[in-house]
Amino acid sequence: LFWQTRSQDMSGPVTEDQEKLLDEALSVVKLQAFQMKRCLDKAKLMDALKHASNMLGELRTSLLSPKSYYELYMLITDEMRHLELYLLDEFQKGRRVQDLYELVQYAGNIIPRLYLLITVGVVYIKCSEISRKDILKDLVEMCRGVQHPLRGLFLRNYLLQCTKNVLPDCVEEEQEDSGSVSDSIDFVLLNFSEMNKLWVRMQHQGHTRERDRREQERRELKLLVGTNLVRLSQLDTIDVQRYRSVVLPAVLEQVVNCKDALSQDYVMECIIQVFPDEYHLATLQDFLQACAELNPAVPVKNILISLINRLSAFATRDGSNGIPSDIPLFDFFSEQIAKIIENKPDLSPEDLVSLQAALTGLALGVYKDREDYVDKVLETTNSGLDKLGRLDSPTKKSVSAYLLQNMLNNGTLVPSSEQVEQLLDLVRCLVADPGADAAAAAAAATATNSLGGDPGDGSANGAGPDSEADNEDLAEEQSLLGRVVHLFSTGPDLLDEQFGVLKTARRILATGGGRRVKYTLPPVVYQAYQLAIRFHNRQDSDDKWRKKCRKIFEFCHSTVCGLAKCELPNLALRLFVDGALVVDKIPFDQHDTVAYEFLSQAFSLYEEEISDSKRMTCFAAENHEPLRSQTVHAASKLLRKPDQSRAVAACAHLFWSGRPRELQGAEMRDLKKVGECLKRAGRLASQCMDAGLQAQLYTELVNYYLYFVLQSAGSNLDVSQLSSTAGQLLAKIREILSGLEPSADSEHIHKHFEATVEFARSQSASGDATIAGLLAQLEL
Amino acid sequence: CEILVMLVLVIGDFHVPYRASSIPAKFRRLLVPGKIQHVLCTGNLIGRDSLDYLKSLTSDVHVVRGEFDDASWPETKVVTVGQLRIGLTHGHQLLPWGDPASLSELRRRLGVDLLISGHTRRFEAFERDGGFFLNPGSATGAFSPAEAGETPVPSFALLDVQASSVVCYIYRFLDGDVAVERVEFKIPRANSRG
Numbered sequence: 014l015f016w017q018t019r020s021q022d023m024s025g026p027v028t029e030d031q032e033k034l035l036d037e038a039l040s041v042v043k044l045q046a047f048q049m050k051r052c053l054d055k056a057k058l059m060d061a062l063k064h065a066s067n068m069l070g071e072l073r074t075s076l077l078s079p080k081s082y083y084e085l086y087m088l089i090t091d092e093m094r095h096l097e098l099y100l101l102d103e104f105q106k107g108r109r110v111q112d113l114y115e116l117v118q119y120a121g122n123i124i125p126r127l128y129l130l131i132t133v134g135v136v137y138i139k140c141s142e143i144s145r146k147d148i149l150k151d152l153v154e155m156c157r158g159v160q161h162p163l164r165g166l167f168l169r170n171y172l173l174q175c176t177k178n179v180l181p182d183c184v185e186e187e188q189e190d191s192g193s194v195s196d197s198i199d200f201v202l203l204n205f206s207e208m209n210k211l212w213v214r215m216q217h218q219g220h221t222r223e224r225d226r227r228e229q230e231r232r233e234l235k236l237l238v239g240t241n242l243v244r245l246s247q248l249d250t251i252d253v254q255r256y257r258s259v260v261l262p263a264v265l266e267q268v269v270n271c272k273d274a275l276s277q278d279y280v281m282e283c284i285i286q287v288f289p290d291e292y293h294l295a296t297l298q299d300f301l302q303a304c305a306e307l308n309p310a311v312p313v314k315n316i317l318i319s320l321i322n323r324l325s326a327f328a329t330r331d332g333s334n335g336i337p338s339d340i341p342l343f344d345f346f347s348e349q350i351a352k353i354i355e356n357k358p359d360l361s362p363e364d365l366v367s368l369q370a371a372l373t374g375l376a377l378g379v380y381k382d383r384e385d386y387v388d389k390v391l392e393t394t395n396s397g398l399d400k401l402g403r404l405d406s407p408t409k410k411s412v413s414a415y416l417l418q419n420m421l422n423n424g425t426l427v428p429s430s431e432q433v434e435q436l437l438d439l440v441r442c443l444v445a446d447p448g449a450d451a452a453a454a455a456a457a458a459t460a461t462n463s464l465g466g467d468p469g470d471g472s473a474n475g476a477g478p479d480s481e482a483d484n485e486d487l488a489e490e491q492s493l494l495g496r497v498v499h500l501f502s503t504g505p506d507l508l509d510e511q512f513g514v515l516k517t518a519r520r521i522l523a524t525g526g527g528r529r530v531k532y533t534l535p536p537v538v539y540q541a542y543q544l545a546i547r548f549h550n551r552q553d554s555d556d557k558w559r560k561k562c563r564k565i566f567e568f569c570h571s572t573v574c575g576l577a578k579c580e581l582p583n584l585a586l587r588l589f590v591d592g593a594l595v596v597d598k599i600p601f602d603q604h605d606t607v608a609y610e611f612l613s614q615a616f617s618l619y620e621e622e623i624s625d626s627k628r629m630t631c632f633a634a635e636n637h638e639p640l641r642s643q644t645v646h647a648a649s650k651l652l653r654k655p656d657q658s659r660a661v662a663a664c665a666h667l668f669w670s671g672r673p674r675e676l677q678g679a680e681m682r683d684l685k686k687v688g689e690c691l692k693r694a695g696r697l698a699s700q701c702m703d704a705g706l707q708a709q710l711y712t713e714l715v716n717y718y719l720y721f722v723l724q725s726a727g728s729n730l731d732v733s734q735l736s737s738t739a740g741q742l743l744a745k746i747r748e749i750l751s752g753l754e755p756s757a758d759s760e761h762i763h764k765h766f767e768a769t770v771e772f773a774r775s776q777s778a779s780g781d782a783t784i785a786g787l788l789a790q791l792e793l
Numbered sequence: 794c795e796i797l798v799m800l801v802l803v804i805g806d807f808h809v810p811y812r813a814s815s816i817p818a819k820f821r822r823l824l825v826p827g828k829i830q831h832v833l834c835t836g837n838l839i840g841r842d843s844l845d846y847l848k849s850l851t852s853d854v855h856v857v858r859g860e861f862d863d864a865s866w867p868e869t870k871v872v873t874v875g876q877l878r879i880g881l882t883h884g885h886q887l888l889p890w891g892d893p894a895s896l897s898e899l900r901r902r903l904g905v906d907l908l909i910s911g912h913t914r915r916f917e918a919f920e921r922d923g924g925f926f927l928n929p930g931s932a933t934g935a936f937s938p939a940e941a942g943e944t945p946v947p948s949f950a951l952l953d954v955q956a957s958s959v960v961c962y963i964y965r966f967l968d969g970d971v972a973v974e975r976v977e978f979k980i981p982r983a984n985s986r987g
Binding site: 421422424485488489492493494495496497498499500532533535536539542543584587591592594595666713716719720723724761764765768769772775 | 815939
């Protein structure tokens with residue numbers, strides 16, 4: 014319910030006039046409709062018809078915009094239903110009105126005449142009077158009498174809507190002159206081509222300066238034309254044969270010959286959407302041939318892409334039989350696209366790429382085992398782009414970026430090492446600086462532990478200091494590249510190949526240098542972590558999985574070390590810690606040594622490079638004793654006292670929730686160490702000069718104490734020490750707070766304190782006797 | 794009196810490009826400009842494109858820093874929407890990660906009705922100790938080393954802040970489709986924050 018959009022009104026200079034005109038017309042309609050119904054109630058048919066005719070006369074106007082005309086039309090045709098129902102009723106009761114069909118033709122003007130004729134004609138058909146075939150033919154021909162585009166379109170739409178359920182849908186005539194599906198097809202096709210002609214004619218009405226508005230108005234009416242195709246698709250008796258030999262050729266002839274870009278664009282798309290995919294498969298060549306003959310202003314690529322995507326979806330849907338093997342779908346499209354590229358010298362690189370991307374999607378979706386198809390696409394893209402001339406660097410970059418974005422939007426996967434290489438070659442202007450490739454690649458090949466290119470400064474060609482904008486651009490394009498790494502996937506089964514893909518990716522992306530790898534290599538590392546997990550999950554089917562996992566972590570270790578060397582210690586730290594977390598979960602041989610190695614790397618990075626207290630907390634989830642005490646040690650060495658206090662207090666959690674191997678996954682709950690940490694934190698807090706800050710720190714500490722006291726409820730741990738210390742702290746805080754000068758900060762501290770006490774009280778009153786007992790010592 | 798619609802998007806842990814390539818296309822189709830008044834982001838966007846995307850939805854975007862974010866966003870933020878005081882933090886700073894009692898403590902410390910946190914990449918919505926807690930999960934279903942065994946599900950939440958209650962809509966991307974659930978919280982009138 015949140016997502017309904019409000020339609021935007023196209024307000025022109027005459028909107029107010031339009032509203033006025035429409036309101037006037039609508040009130041006439043309502044009045045006449047009322048009169049008509051009254052006459053029908055009194056069985057005065059002639060009078061009713063007169064009123065109906067008056068009502069329909071409003072549709073003769075030339076003053077209304079398509080939108081307004083539509084509103085008027087809807088109201089009138091609604092009212093016409095009453096007339097139709099009345100007549101049906103009369104006929105079914107045997108009270109045939111003599112010669113009604115001829116009678117209504119005496120209505121004064123052609124518009125009311127034809128609307129009435131259609132209404133009556135349909136009644137006749139429904140009551141099986143006269144020949145259905147003849148009436149239908151008569152009606153569709155008679156409509157030629159209205160050549161004004163807007164009025165004609167709506168009139169023929171009325172014809173289509175009224176005849177919706179009476180079109181014959183059988184192969185052979187059931188009765189004499191009742192018509193068969195051929196007659197229906199003729200009927201609809203004629204209606205369609207007449208409507209299309211009217212629609213096209215709208216383009217040329219009026220002033221050239223109003224062209225945009227006319228085109229917009231035409232677009233508003235496109236559904237009227239499209240409904241004919243929908244009607245055809247609803248005739249069940251039309252099978253593939255008939256579609257191919259009768260229906261499609263006629264539609265295509267009309268579309269191609271009208272030479273109107275707007276119509277062609279819409280109708281071709283409409284054909285794709287309205288008819289089933291099996292029909293498209295059977296008529297592909299005819300359709301593609303027509304595409305080649307369209308007005309050059311039509312964006313054929315959109316039509317092709319639509320069709321390719323639809324057929325891809327059809328072939329890969331659950332339960333589908335796929336593409337029949339006698340239809341070389343890929344070749345058809347490949348040729349067609351090649352033709353387009355040849356015939357359109359002004360085809361933009363973006364258009365080329367989007368066509369190729371759709372084709373790639375087809376290849377990957379439908380012809381998974383035909384690796385040569387994807388190769389072919391990448392090749393043609395490359396040569397296509399080259400043929401488009403010596404593109405300058407920014408253009409090359411934007412085209413490459415476009416290709417990557419396209420792949421991301423479509424979720425196009427790159428399923429092998431070779432294709433990763435091809436793709437990265439294609440977008441080489443994004444991957445590395447020109448010239449950096451060869452040298453760096455050689456260096457990277459020999460030294461697996463270092464990354465090619467200059468660490469920290471990717472501009473190996475001495476491009477000078479980068480502007481803010483350059484950095485932003487780089488970040489954006491590298492981010493794209495990094496995101497695409499997640500599309501490098503061999504699928505759920507080929508795990509060894511996936512490792513190969515990641516190795517290839519790293520090798521090539523490393524040539525980008527320090528500025529780039531910060532975006533592009535972490536995705537490789539995370540993909541590797543996930544791959545290790547998948548190997549572990551597959552342990553039953555692969556007994557070499559342990560060795561393979563180890564190799565993966567070695568790969569990650571060297572990659573992350575390389576990143577650290579590029580002056581990215583924070584990033585490397587995080588990656589090491591995350592790696593340790595993953596290793597922990599995978600029990601390959603000596604995995605705890607590997608985890609320790611990752612963590613100690615992280616730690617040394619931390620000690621050497623970083624002094625940010627906040628980042629400390631990442632160590633909390635590990636479970637190795639020496640690192641635990643090191644963490645506490647590091648915490649107390651932080652620069653500022655408040656940070657030290659907070660960090661040491663946080664370490665208490667290490668000794669509580671840490672899960673060392675010896676305890677087989679159970680929490681440590683080392684109360685003694687917890688108490689020590691908190692006491693130490695308290696001492697550090699007491700050394701703070703600012704009273705308010707002290708109070709804040711103490712309050713936070715009290716919350717820590719509360720946490721552990723409450724956590725130990727139900728166990729046999731003796732937390733009386735903790736409780737009493739907490740009680741002492743509370744007293745201290747009260748003392749400080751009473752002496753504090755009021756200020757925004759102190760008010761905040763007060764609130765926090767009150768909230769803490771309130772919390773403790775509520776816990777104590779919660780009914781659990783042991784908790785109450787523990788908290789009693791706090792002397793609340 | 795006017796009924797103001799106050800929709801708040803709660804989203805985060807994108808991890809683009811490090812751990813994911815983008816949010817699911819079906820999410821993108823739902824999240825369009827002009828529908829949402831506020832965005833609260835739990836952090837770990839990483840890349841600029843995620844931030845730009847959020848900024849395109851509305852002008853009032855609040856972000857807190859995740860452990861991978863470069864930018865100088867705050868560790869915590871307090872935002873008032875209607876009658877609701879909301880606290881926002883990433884959550885990697887709270888130990889143990891995702892622990893409800895620690896979250897509860899932070900809520901008290903910030904003095905808010907609802908505490909939003911992220912980091913664990915698992916969707917949570919619960920009530921505890923007189924307050925409400927929400928974790929929108931990861932918008933991209935990014936890989937989480939700490940929860941390595943589980944298959945992540947992309948998710949986010951949408952809050953409809955009304956006069957005396959908050960309706961929370963939970964959007965999850967499961968088996969190729971968007972599934973929506975609904976949870977309602979009553980905003981406490983009398984509370985200890987005075």
